[in-house]
Amino acid sequence: RKEVEQDPGPFNVPEGATVAFNCTYSNSASQSFFWYRQDCRKEPKLLMSVYSSGNEDGRFTAQLNRASQYISLLIRDSKLSDSATYLCVVKLHSGNTPLVFGKGTRLSVIA
């Protein structure tokens, strides 16, 4: 079983749609969780950290369910500029430990 698994995608949605990405992780001892965004042929960039209480940043909402080892990202009112690959990322411990990435889910927002 892969350490971090994501929806295979791709997701093709119209502008204004709401889209949800799901992710599961295998190591129950994992401590830190993130969503990164990666544009084509560019480096990954941190979109948001994910906290147990859930957190929101504008149109983006992230949720964590530790019991189910499940992470989600919701994007409301999709924009063309949201088109990218979204990477679910987990760390075993806080501080300087490696990031474990999922394969990524590609989103295309269509006009």
Place this chain on the structure above:
Amino acid sequence: ETGVTQSPTHLIKTRGQQVTLRCSSQSGHNTVSWYQQALGQGPQFIFQYYREEENGRGNFPPRFSGLQFPNYSSELNVNALELDDSALYLCASSLPSGATDTQYFGPGTRLTVL
């Protein structure tokens, strides 16, 4: 921009050759991590350097080696290149241990092995 730079941006090598990739970390960051991202995959952890010492290694063979310098810049060396080494190589710098979880990525070096 993250302040993390990498060189070169692109590189073409042939099987069996050796390659050195370079990374300059963001000011104040003493930890550099290297990742390999094959086409269609998420980045995979290669190793990490903290204060010039290797501080963790992923599932990569010994022909992948690295260095960190006193100014915290870093090199990734790959010997005896194989076709499967073709990938985007990313370095990420981070603040001192315990201060934050955030790793900041450089733009990457795209390596093609023919």
